[in-house]
Amino acid sequence: xxxxxxxxxxxxxxxxxxxxxxxxxxxxxxxxxxxxxxxxxxxxxxxxxxxxxxxxxxxxxxxxxxxxxxxxxxxxxxxxxxxxxxxxxxxxxxxxxxxxxxxxxxxxxxxxxxxxxxxxxxxxxxxxxxxxxxxxxxxxxxxxxxxxxxxxxxxxxxxxxxxxxxxxxxxxxxxxxxxxxxxxxxxxxxxxxxxxxxxxxxxxxxxxxxxxxxxxxxxxxxxxxxxxxxxxxxxxxxxxxxxxxxxxxxxxxxxxxxxxxxxxxxxxxxxxxxxxxxxxxxxxxxxxxxxxxxxxxxxxxxxxxxxxxxxxxxxxxxxxxxxxxxxxxxxxxxxxxxxxxxxxxxxxxxxxxxxxxxxxxxxxxxxxxxxxxxxxxxxxxxxxxxxxxxxxxxxxxxxxxxxx
Amino acid sequence: xxxxxxxxxxxxxxxxxxxxxxxxxxxxxxxxxxxxxxxxxxxxxxxxxxxxxxxxxxxxxxxxxxxxxxxxxxxxxxxxxxxxxxxxxxxxxxxxxxxxxxxxxxxxxxxxxxxxxxxxxxxxxxxxxxxxxxxxxxxxxxxxxxxxxxxxxxxxxxxxxxxxxxxxxxxxxxxxxxxxxxxxxxxxxxxxxxxxxxxxxxxxxxxxxxxxxxxxxxxxxxxxxxxxxxxxxxxxxxxxxxxxxxxxxxxxxxxxxxxxxxxxxxxxxxxxxxxxxxxxxxxxxxxxxxxxxxxxxxxxxxxxxxxxxxxxxxxxxxxxxxxxxxxxxxxxxxxxxxxxxxxxxxxxxxxxxxxxxxxxxxxxxxxxxxxxxxxxxxxxxxxxxxxxxxxxxxxxxxxxxxxx
Numbered sequence: 039x040x041x042x043x044x045x046x047x048x049x050x051x052x053x054x055x056x057x058x059x060x061x062x063x064x065x066x067x068x069x070x071x072x073x074x075x076x077x078x079x080x081x082x083x084x085x086x087x088x089x090x091x092x093x094x095x096x097x098x099x100x101x102x103x104x105x106x107x108x109x110x111x112x113x114x115x116x117x118x119x120x121x122x123x124x125x126x127x128x129x130x131x132x133x134x135x136x137x138x139x140x141x142x143x144x145x146x147x148x149x150x151x152x153x154x155x156x157x158x159x160x161x162x163x164x165x166x167x168x169x170x171x172x173x174x175x176x177x178x179x180x181x182x183x184x185x186x187x188x189x190x191x192x193x194x195x196x197x198x199x200x201x202x203x204x205x206x207x208x209x210x211x212x213x214x215x216x217x218x219x220x221x222x223x224x225x226x227x228x229x230x231x232x233x234x235x236x237x238x239x240x241x242x243x244x245x246x247x248x249x250x251x252x253x254x255x256x257x258x259x260x261x262x263x264x265x266x267x268x269x270x271x272x273x274x275x276x277x278x279x280x281x282x283x284x285x286x287x288x289x290x291x292x293x294x295x296x297x298x299x300x301x302x303x304x305x306x307x308x309x310x311x312x313x314x315x316x317x318x319x320x321x322x323x324x325x326x327x328x329x330x331x332x333x334x335x336x337x338x339x340x341x342x343x344x345x346x347x348x349x350x351x352x353x354x355x356x357x358x359x360x361x362x363x364x365x366x367x368x369x370x371x372x373x374x375x376x377x378x379x380x381x382x383x384x385x386x387x388x389x390x391x392x393x394x395x396x397x398x399x400x401x402x403x404x405x406x407x408x409x410x411x412x413x414x415x416x417x418x419x420x421x422x423x424x425x426x427x428x429x430x431x432x433x434x435x436x437x438x439x440x441x442x
Numbered sequence: 443x444x445x446x447x448x449x450x451x452x453x454x455x456x457x458x459x460x461x462x463x464x465x466x467x468x469x470x471x472x473x474x475x476x477x478x479x480x481x482x483x484x485x486x487x488x489x490x491x492x493x494x495x496x497x498x499x500x501x502x503x504x505x506x507x508x509x510x511x512x513x514x515x516x517x518x519x520x521x522x523x524x525x526x527x528x529x530x531x532x533x534x535x536x537x538x539x540x541x542x543x544x545x546x547x548x549x550x551x552x553x554x555x556x557x558x559x560x561x562x563x564x565x566x567x568x569x570x571x572x573x574x575x576x577x578x579x580x581x582x583x584x585x586x587x588x589x590x591x592x593x594x595x596x597x598x599x600x601x602x603x604x605x606x607x608x609x610x611x612x613x614x615x616x617x618x619x620x621x622x623x624x625x626x627x628x629x630x631x632x633x634x635x636x637x638x639x640x641x642x643x644x645x646x647x648x649x650x651x652x653x654x655x656x657x658x659x660x661x662x663x664x665x666x667x668x669x670x671x672x673x674x675x676x677x678x679x680x681x682x683x684x685x686x687x688x689x690x691x692x693x694x695x696x697x698x699x700x701x702x703x704x705x706x707x708x709x710x711x712x713x714x715x716x717x718x719x720x721x722x723x724x725x726x727x728x729x730x731x732x733x734x735x736x737x738x739x740x741x742x743x744x745x746x747x748x749x750x751x752x753x754x755x756x757x758x759x760x761x762x763x764x765x766x767x768x769x770x771x772x773x774x775x776x777x778x779x780x781x782x783x784x785x786x787x788x789x790x791x792x793x794x795x796x797x798x799x800x801x802x803x804x805x806x807x808x809x810x811x812x813x814x815x816x817x818x819x820x821x822x823x824x825x826x827x828x829x830x831x832x833x834x835x836x837x838x839x840x841x842x843x844x845x846x
Contacts, residue, residue, distance in 0.1 A: 050512030051685035057513075058678040065671055102509050108454035109461075266720055267469055274462040281455035313717045316670055 053102045057321075060097060060106075063089045064320035077418035079180045079323050083411070086327020099328050103321060108287065110322030111176040115288040116273045117315045118179040118197060119295015120308055121188055124246045127296075130195045137195060137362030138202025141378050144358035145170040146210060148350050162402070164214040165392040169385045169406045170351045172207035174414065175200040175288060176322060177380045181418045185425045192370040192428060195363055196377040203378070204286050205234055211388055214397075233283050241276060241293040249300035265303035266310040272297065329386060330411055331404055340401060348409045352416070355379050373424045380417045385410035457506045461725075464501060464510075467493045468724035481822035483584050483727050487815070490731020503732050507725060512691065514726030515580040519692040520677045521719045522583040522601060523699015524712055525592055528650045531700075534599045541599060541766030542606025545782050548762035549574040550614060552754050566806070568618040569796035573789045573810045574755045576611035578818065579604040579692060580726060581784045585822045589829045596774040596832060599767055600781040607782070608690050609638055615792055618801075637687050645680060645697040653704035669707035670714040676701065733790060734815055735808055744805060752813045756820070759783050777828045784821045789814035 063085035071081030089096040097103070127134070149170040153163025178200055182188040188197075209231060273294040280290030298307050360375035389406035392398040398406075467489035475485030493500040501507070531538070553574040557567025582604055586592040592601075613635060677698040684694030702711050764779035793810035796802040802810075 050509050051682065051691060053509040054512065054516070054678055054682040054685060054691055058675065058682045061671065061675050061678065065675060102506055105454050105457040105506050108458065112458070264720065266717055267465065270721060271462065271465050271469060274458055274465065278455070278458040278462045281458060287455060287458055310717045310720075313670055313714045314721060316668065316714075317674060317718060 053100070056097050056100060056103055057106070059089055060086075060103065060321055060324045063096075064324050068320070077181055077184050077422070079177065079184070080415055080418060082320055082323035083327040083414065086324035087330050087332075088327075089324070090328030090330070092328075092330055092332045097328070099325055103325060103328075106318060106321035107325035108322075110318040110320065110325075111288050112273065112277050112291040113311070113314050113318045114176050114179060114322065115291040116295040117308075117311060118175070118183075118188065119292040119297075120299050120304065120311065122194070122197065122292075122296050123299055124242060124296055126189070126194050127198050127242075130191060130198055133363055133365055134195045134198030135202055135362075137199035137359045137374055137378065138206065140362040141173065141199060141355055141359035142171050142203055142206040142210075144354040145351060148354040149347075152347075152350060161214065161397050162392075164210075165388065165397050166347075166402065166406070168207060168210040168214045169388040169392070170347075170354070170381070170409075171203065171210055172381065172385060172388070173200040173203045173355070173378045174380045174385075174410075175204060175292070176319075177326075177414050178377055178417075180319070180323075181380075181421055182377070184418075185422060187425055187428065190428065192363075192366060192373045192377070195366065195370075195374050199359065199362065199374070199378060201238075201289060201292065204289060205238070207388070209234070211391065214392075230284055234285050237280065237283055237285060238289065238293065241290075242296060245293060245297040246300045249297050264310065265298075265301075265307050269294075269298050269303070269307045269311065270314070326386070326411065326414070329407055331407070337401075340405065344405050344408045344412070347405050348412045351381065351409050352379050352413055367429070369424070369427045369429060373421070373428055376417060376420050376424055380414040381410040457504070460501050460504060460507055461510070463493060464490075464507065464725055464728045467500075468728050472724070481585055481588050481826070483581065483588070484819055484822060486724055486727035487731040487818065490728035491734050491736075492731075493728070494732030494734070496732075496734055496736045501732070503729055507729060507732075510722060510725035511729035512726075514722040514724065514729075515692050516677065516681045516695040517715070517718050517722045518580050518583060518726065519696040520699040521712075521715060522579075522587075522592065523696040523701075524703050524708065524715065526598070526601065526696075526700050527703055528646060528700055530593070530598050531602050531646075534595060534602055537767055537769055538599045538602030539606055539766075540769075541603035541763045541778055541782065542610065544766040545577065545603060545759055545763035546575050546607055546610040546614075548758040549755060552758040553751075556751075556754060565618065565801050566796075568614075569792065569801050570751075570806065570810070572611060572614040572618045573792040573796070574751075574758070574785070574813075575607065575614055576785065576789060576792070577604040577607045577759070577782045578784045578789075578814075579608060579696070580723075581730075581818050582781055582821075584723070584727075585784075585825055586781070588822075589826060591829055591832065594832065596767075596770060596777045596781070599770065599774075599778050603763065603766065603778070603782060605642075605693060605696065608693060609642070611792070612638070612689060615795065618796075634688055638689050641684065641687055641689065642693065642697065645694075646700060649697065649701040650704045653701045668714065669702075669705075669711050673698075673702050673707070673711045673715065674718070730790070730815065730818070733811055735811070741805075744809065748809050748812045748816070751809050752816045755785065755813050756783050756817055771833070773828070773831045773833060777825065777832055780821060780824050780828055784818040785814040 064082045067081030067085030068078040071078045088094055146167040149167035150163045153166040182193045187193045273291050276290035276294040277287040281287040355378050356375040359378040360371050363371040363374035386407050389403050393403045468486045471485030471489030472482040475482045492498055550571040553571035554567045557570040582600055586597045591597045677695050680694030680698040681691040685691040759782050760779040763782040764775050767775040767778035790811050793807050797807045
């Protein structure tokens with residue numbers, strides 16, 4: 039029904055319908071999985087599978103929904119940053135670094151080796167390796183918040199290591215793209231690496247130090263009545279800047295959250311950001327589900343390959359991260375190892391770039407996306423079980439996030 | 443700088459930059475106008491002029507920004523609905539209806555007559571008339587909230603009358619489009635009218651009655667922990683439904699707010715919606731400013747015509763609304779009359795449809811948009827002066843909205 043002409047042709051009116059359908063689907067999935075005592079994000083991802091093109095086709099992943107999904111993971115990581123003090127990260131710094139680096143090397147080597155063994159070209163194999171690398175900080179943090187262990191020692195190790203992962207994954211991706219294009223610009227690559235490290239160090243150390251020095255900056259009376267918009271502006275600004283220099287936007291959002299965590303306004307900001315944190319992230323999880331193409335996975339050989347690649351991704355990441363986190367003790371090392379396994383959005387993005395540049399085909403794309411989804415679906419129930427075995431010291435969390 | 447390939451080509455990364463620029467500009471405009479003791483929305487609209495194509499061209503009005511702008515006015519009207527009890531509207535019902543109807547007839551007759559007098563065709567003249575009709579509920583409510591008189595008798599009369607206005611404007615637009623297309627489908631028009639009236643009556647009377655009967659619906663423990671997402675889903679759902687049947691989305695959002703206002707959860711929802719209300723509306727006001735094309739107005743004859751059309755729009759609306767609100771007494775009738783003058787987004791939409799269908803030209807489009815903006819800029823300072831002369835009974839408001 040088109041009705042009066044004011045509505046006809048209005049992009050905004052169509053977008054309202056999409057947003058409505060996605061939120062309703064997310065909420066239903068969320069409530070069902072809450073009753074099943076399973077992680078609610080799985081309910082939201084499966085809701086995305088149902089409303090997306092794979093099943094009912096109620097909603098397409100339009101540009102508008104992509105932006106809402108991106109804001110979802112941006113506000114999610116901003117929230118995680120708000121719960122993270124730089125001193126907390128420094129405490130777990132060395133084990134997080136080891137976990138991140140080893141958790142990248144093994145999956146990359148595994149993906150690259152298997153690609154070559156399957157007879158793929160070196161550049162295709164590099165893409166496969168790069169797609170197996172990045173832990174999804176967004177999904178992992180949502181599960182950690184859900185379990186109430188975001189602030190625990192192993193929770194902080196996972197967050198720190200996942201950030202390291204994201205940076206390394208983007209560097210590997212740059213190399214893979216360079217190789218696929220017929221050669222890597224070594225000087226350009228070094229510049230990008232320095233830029234990324236400088237960005238993270240500048241805001242993680244300098245930014246938080248500045249906020250500690252002037253803790254009333256965000257809501258000085260001469261500047262703003264409420265700290266919400268200044269905080270959101272800082273979040274969007276650092277997210278956009280991170281994306282501009284080639285890092286993931288979520289790294290900027292996380293650093294912005296860490297900066298706000300050092301101000302006097304941490305608690306008011308948390309309270310006011312909570313509704314944004316309830317509103318946007320469901321779009322991220324539903325969008326992940328919408329990208330599952332059941333058809334591409336239906337062919338027999340593909341399913342086998344998918345299972346193999348998923349097992350490879352899970353085992354290499356677990357072993358690498360576990361080796362890195364060994365110093366935390368057995369129970370925590372296992373928790374960290376499993377917590378690093380979900381790939382989520384970054385693997386999908388890497389695969390998308392590989393497909394767009396013609397380096398990997400339709401089938402390999404479907405497999406990488408399927409692997410990202412499977413690792414995301416399998417890990418939360420496992421983490422829930424392992425969380426019970428964490429030492430009591432480690433299992434406490436400063437504050438559980440409000441979720442509707 | 444493009445950096446690593448993950449950022450390159452990402453629509454989401456570009457959108458983050460746009461959202462950041464718009465929020466920063468809005469916040470700066472807001473703060474400057476707060477210090478000048480002027481309505482902050484004017485600061486935000488002027489910020490839009492500056493960042494938009496007219497001056498610095500930092501941001502284009504992309505599809506994503508249009509959706510954020512639409513959500514801005516949707517959450518604004520949801521907020522206004524939350525502050526409105528159906529009994530409050532019933533109290534002012536007859537004067538609001540008179541104000542709305544007379545406030546539509548006079549501007550339409552004026553625009554149509556002047557169009558014919560200028561030698562325009564009947565269909566062009568009808569479009570001009572229709573574009574002069576609709577009061578901007580969004581802008582008017584923001585000013586009323588700003589002045590703290592949203593809950594006063596004249597405030598409620600303005601809101602009620604503006605809703606009547608919106609409905610009549612859309613009907614006139616349907617007629618104008620029909621005439622331009624070579625004939626009006628009378629049966630179809632009657633169906634649309636009945637549908638619009640049924641929609642408003644169903645949710646304004648039936649919806650609020652249902653919420654009064656089951657006041658715990660939104661956050662029953664079996665349904666949701668927090669009432670925020672159910673409330674937002676109701677808001678988006680009614681907004682989308684209103685748009686689908688040819689009404690403005692904001693009418694659905696307003697009705698959803700009125701329904702939530704009858705539940706036990708009104709106050710928790712208000713608190714949790716406040717951050718969404720702080721985050722989204724700036725996009726609406728900045729987007730209005732971005733649509734001002736200073737170049738199209740620069741030609742000498744155009745400026746004269748713009749001044750004439752603006753005066754016509756202001757005087758006919760003031761006189762019509764003043765006649766309708768006379769029973770409220772002199773001071774309040776003047777306040778209501780002036781409060782109805784801003785045209786804002788609806789006039790711009792009407793003009794856009796007229797231009798898209800070729801009935802009005804580039805110049806008339808620029809004039810209508812300019813008139814919408816001018817009436818929006820001129821009214822808030824006037825209203826502020828008139829608000830001081832309101833009777834004390836009328837000047838109280840239940841609660842001022844939190845604005846950052």
